[in-house]
Amino acid sequence: MALDLSILTTQAECGEVLDDLTAELASYQNRDTNLDYADTRSEQVKAKVKALLAGVEAEITAFTTILATADLPENVRKQNETKLRRATFRRANLNDQGSARSNAERFLAAVDAEQVDAQVAVLTSAQTKVTERRATLAA
Numbered sequence: 001m002a003l004d005l006s007i008l009t010t011q012a013e014c015g016e017v018l019d020d021l022t023a024e025l026a027s028y029q030n031r032d033t034n035l036d037y038a039d040t041r042s043e044q045v046k047a048k049v050k051a052l053l054a055g056v057e058a059e060i061t062a063f064t065t066i067l068a069t070a071d072l073p074e075n076v077r078k079q080n081e082t083k084l085r086r087a088t089f090r091r092a093n094l095n096d097q098g099s100a101r102s103n104a105e106r107f108l109a110a111v112d113a114e115q116v117d118a119q120v121a122v123l124t125s126a127q128t129k130v131t132e133r134r135a136t137l138a139a
Contacts, residue, residue: 008130011139025127049097052094059087
């Protein structure tokens, strides 16, 4: 729908509209910044979880190798079984943490980001048009 700029008949009206558009645009730009931050933070968490998982997998492999050793003393076997259980539990927790956002949540976040981008474009275009309209009106 095209904006009907003819309803703005004075520079004061244009100024009022520009003030409101500027405030609304700032709100959407702030939201956009927050979404970008959330994405960055999510990527940082994913990278950290991935690194921690690699370490836990190495521990699990080491404990499994030790436990496969023949004639392992009972106390060493029990210690490594306990360590293996703990490492397996940590792996499960890390996997849960790494997949905390469902696919539906990720999709809806992408939709939200597109809506914000579209709204910023609409508001910026409206600002430009009102500014141009204001320049054509008598003071």
